[in-house]
Amino acid sequence: MAAPDRKARSAQDTLALEAGEPASGRARPAASRRVPVLLPLPLEGAYDYRLPPDVAAEPGSFVEVPLGGRTALGVVWDPPENPDPIAESRLRDVLAAKPAPPMTPSLRRFVEWVSAYTLAPPGAVLRMAMSSPSALDEPQATGGWRAVHPPPEGVRLTAERTRALAALGEQVMTGSDLAREAGVLPGVLRGMANSGLIAPALLPRAAAFPRPDPEADSPLLSEAQAEAARFLRDSVARRRFEVTLLQGVTGSGKTEVYLDAIAETLRAGRQALVLLPEIALSTQWLSRFERRFGAPPALWHSELSSRTRRVTWRAVAEGEAPVLVGARSALFLPFPDLGLIVVDEEHETAFKQEDGVTYHARDMAVVRARLSEAACVLVSATPSLESVTNAEAGRYARVQLPTRHGGAALPEIRAVDLRATPPERGRFLSPPLTAAIHETLERGEQAMLFLNRRGYAPLTLCRACGHRMQCPNCTAWLVEHRAQRRLACHHCGHVEPVRPECVECGAEHSLVPIGPGVERIQEEVADLFPEARKLVMASDTIPGPAAAAEAARRIEEREVDLIIGTQIVAKGWHFPHLTLVGVVDADLGLAGGDLRAGERTMQLLHQVAGRAGRAEAPGRVLLQTFSPDHPVMAALLRDDFEGFLAAESEQRRPGHWPPFGRLAALIVSSEEARAAERAARDLGLAAPSGDGLQVLGPAPAPLSLLRGRHRHRLLLKAERGMPVQAILRDWLNKVEVPGNVRVQVDVDPVSFL
Ligand SMILES: Nc1ncnc2c1ncn2[C@@H]1O[C@H](COP(=O)(O)OP(=O)(O)OP(=O)(O)O)[C@@H](O)[C@H]1O
Numbered sequence: 001m002a003a004p005d006r007k008a009r010s011a012q013d014t015l016a017l018e019a020g021e022p023a024s025g026r027a028r029p030a031a032s033r034r035v036p037v038l039l040p041l042p043l044e045g046a047y048d049y050r051l052p053p054d055v056a057a058e059p060g061s062f063v064e065v066p067l068g069g070r071t072a073l074g075v076v077w078d079p080p081e082n083p084d085p086i087a088e089s090r091l092r093d094v095l096a097a098k099p100a101p102p103m104t105p106s107l108r109r110f111v112e113w114v115s116a117y118t119l120a121p122p123g124a125v126l127r128m129a130m131s132s133p134s135a136l137d138e139p140q141a142t143g144g145w146r147a148v149h150p151p152p153e154g155v156r157l158t159a160e161r162t163r164a165l166a167a168l169g170e171q172v173m174t175g176s177d178l179a180r181e182a183g184v185l186p187g188v189l190r191g192m193a194n195s196g197l198i199a200p201a202l203l204p205r206a207a208a209f210p211r212p213d214p215e216a217d218s219p220l221l222s223e224a225q226a227e228a229a230r231f232l233r234d235s236v237a238r239r240r241f242e243v244t245l246l247q248g249v250t251g252s253g254k255t256e257v258y259l260d261a262i263a264e265t266l267r268a269g270r271q272a273l274v275l276l277p278e279i280a281l282s283t284q285w286l287s288r289f290e291r292r293f294g295a296p297p298a299l300w301h302s303e304l305s306s307r308t309r310r311v312t313w314r315a316v317a318e319g320e321a322p323v324l325v326g327a328r329s330a331l332f333l334p335f336p337d338l339g340l341i342v343v344d345e346e347h348e349t350a351f352k353q354e355d356g357v358t359y360h361a362r363d364m365a366v367v368r369a370r371l372s373e374a375a376c377v378l379v380s381a382t383p384s385l386e387s388v389t390n391a392e393a394g395r396y397a398r399v400q401l402p403t404r405h406g407g408a409a410l411p412e413i414r415a416v417d418l419r420a421t422p423p424e425r426g427r428f429l430s431p432p433l434t435a436a437i438h439e440t441l442e443r444g445e446q447a448m449l450f451l452n453r454r455g456y457a458p459l460t461l462c463r464a465c466g467h468r469m470q471c472p473n474c475t476a477w478l479v480e481h482r483a484q485r486r487l488a489c490h491h492c493g494h495v496e497p498v499r500p501e502c503v504e505c506g507a508e509h510s511l512v513p514i515g516p517g518v519e520r521i522q523e524e525v526a527d528l529f530p531e532a533r534k535l536v537m538a539s540d541t542i543p544g545p546a547a548a549a550e551a552a553r554r555i556e557e558r559e560v561d562l563i564i565g566t567q568i569v570a571k572g573w574h575f576p577h578l579t580l581v582g583v584v585d586a587d588l589g590l591a592g593g594d595l596r597a598g599e600r601t602m603q604l605l606h607q608v609a610g611r612a613g614r615a616e617a618p619g620r621v622l623l624q625t626f627s628p629d630h631p632v633m634a635a636l637l638r639d640d641f642e643g644f645l646a647a648e649s650e651q652r653r654p655g656h657w658p659p660f661g662r663l664a665a666l667i668v669s670s671e672e673a674r675a676a677e678r679a680a681r682d683l684g685l686a687a688p689s690g691d692g693l694q695v696l697g698p699a700p701a702p703l704s705l706l707r708g709r710h711r712h713r714l715l716l717k718a719e720r721g722m723p724v725q726a727i728l729r730d731w732l733n734k735v736e737v738p739g740n741v742r743v744q745v746d747v748d749p750v751s752f753l
């Protein structure tokens with residue numbers, strides 16, 4: 001395998017001590033084979049086991065093996081190129097093979113690739129590919145009841161029993177379904193079973209996922225859409241790895257275009273995977289899919305029940321889930337024949353996983369597509385500089401949709417200069433914005449106010465002593481959530497009640513909220529527009545799919561006049577009656593100034609703006625800003641996303657910043673401040689050097705305390721084409737890090753906190 005070193009190690013070598021077992025194996029007939037088994041544990045590599053002749057397993061098979069004193073599940077891996085075997089006598093036996101389709105070679109290569117790229121142990125990556133261990137067992141048929149024919153003689157048929165037999169007819173039903181449908185108590189069914197009227201039977205295994213029909217209801221595509229769709233269909237039909245960047249203005253109908261590519265994948269009998277950044281909020285997307293294909297897709301995200309996970313995982317492995325829509329973890333599902341991967345809103349930072357195995361799902365989607373000989377489509381109105389650069393270099397194809405669908409115009413974007421027309425004291429909405437809301441509501445249209453901050457106020461300050469309410473576990477202010485009467489840390493979840501007095505100086509009624517969150521804007525709007533029906537959309541008010549669907553319904557059916565929301569309102573929504581978008585603080589994302597602050601702000605504001613005027617009525621957007629001349633604002637006002645990216649490239653290219661160079665971060669953390677600092681210093685002293693390489697830091701992280709851990713950061717910057725992983729591996733090998741310190745490796749970091 002690529003990454004780990006597989007020095008003579010066996011389950012026994014490392015775990016015998018722990019389990020207190022003697023290191024000797026039982027004698028076995030010669031017909032046994034030696035096989036490497038990768039376990040879903042953070043180990044350096046696969047362990048060797050002996051495969052007894054009566055256990056049928058091949059590379060990819062899921063197997064049970066002894067590990068220390070217990071049994072573990074693993075995957076038979078591929079024989080290493082340079083075997084460095086441990087003694088035959090010390091091998092332990094594979095216990096059994098699981099009745100599940102073996103892991104395909106392409107998924108095994110993917111696990112290795114992700115491990116080598118991210119420096120995560122291969123077993124930690126494998127763990128993501130074994131996310132539903134119970135799916136490896138044969139699906140159990142559910143027990144139910146059938147009617148006995150002919151009914152035994154002399155058994156009394158009450159009205160209830162007759163109803164139950166009528167409800168049952170010729171089918172097999174579960175007891176609870178039957179009782180409900182016949183309107184009888186379970187006791188009635190027990191009596192019927194005792195007297196032989198009904199008998200146990202197995203329910204037929206229902207197809208968990210109906211096949212989406214590629215011809216069910218395809219819309220008439222516009223000329224531009226049809227051309228783009230043809231390009232993607234051809235790409236799918238070539239059955240080889242290709243990446244296409246599908247770039248179209250907001251509301252141009254990109255979704256319909258890639259749904260067409262999914263239809264082509266279905267016709268080819270292959271599977272399609274769609275990655276969405278916020279699957280829980282994608283209710284409009286799901287109903288659109290169902291309309292187009294006459295059946296829902298399979299879903300994959302962290303909130304599925306374990307039963308649904310099991311059924312879905314198994315269906316994917318058996319090729320029974322033709323289209324799967326999921327969060328980033330769906331990349332590790334066992335598709336046997338993946339023909340297409342779509343990454344929608346490819347610019348979204350939500351695709352970066354920050355804990356555990358640190359990977360970027362967009363980038364790994366490209367890798368998975370390559371290893372599966374599949375087409376890959378990256379979709380966005382505001383693509384990342386990474387993807388645009390790849391397209392310009394010819395590594396990706398690029399297809400564009402320059403206009404909105406159905407003749408809708410793009411919204412007009414204007415700045416409100418807060419220096420010239422400030423809000424009243426203690427308020428946050430300027431006169432031009434409130435006037436625009438007024439006009440919009442008068443016309444019976446909907447308005448949306450965007451502020452990317454949850455809660456009431458981001459900072460609570462004591463007027464008497466100047467104390468700022470801070471999280472005890474993090475370098476962060478506590479955010480007031482007035483509705484719940486508490487202060488919360490948005491990093492670790494710490495909450496405390498709002499107190500009448502200052503914790504520092506004891507002064508009473510001296511605490512004042514500083515700055516707005518969406519709750520505070522809602523309060524201001526309630527004051528200004530008491531009649532308007534309002535809806536706050538933030539992750540705490542829209543916690544899941546049901547709430548998102550209900551919010552979307554209320555907006556579509558015009559039960560809402562004014563929407564106040566955080567970044568969740570920027571995502572893909574299509575609200576035909578929404579014509580005004582007001583951005584309360586357009587400068588917000590520019591503070592802090594990490595590498596991509598400008599790009600991200602541009603993308604976010606462009607996406608929010610894109611919610612306005614998507615149907616007949618024209619839309620407009622007002623950006624409240626203190627710096628209307630900032631390049632980001634200027635580009636938004638000129639509607640010049642391309643120009644912005646070009647300028648951004650020119651800034652990053654000379655210094656070899658991504659995507660013109662590579663970055664990798666080391667985050668050193670410990671509950672003990674001194675230990676973290678010392679380890680960071682040692683890593684700094686051992687830092688690699690050379691042409692085209694630079695190490696920045698160590699320095700305390702901006703979030704120098706997070707969940708009670710003290711944090712320091714180092715950043716490796718390398719020119720494109722340098723072997724970053726090998727450099728990192730050498731570097732880490734040089735430094736002994738004590739057990740109470742964790743060093744997290746983040747290749748291609750997105751966050752610098
Ligand atoms: N060919 C078509 N026929 C009928 N309706 C269409 C067609 N194409 C797009 N639409 C409709 O136009 C609207 C906008 O399309 P869609 O949401 O796909 O745009 P988008 O490019 O994904 O936008 P965004 O990037 O802003 O999310 C949707 O309501 C969609 O159903």
Ligand SMILES: [Zn+2]
Pocket residue numbers: 471472473474476489490491492493494707
């Ligand atoms: Zn905290």
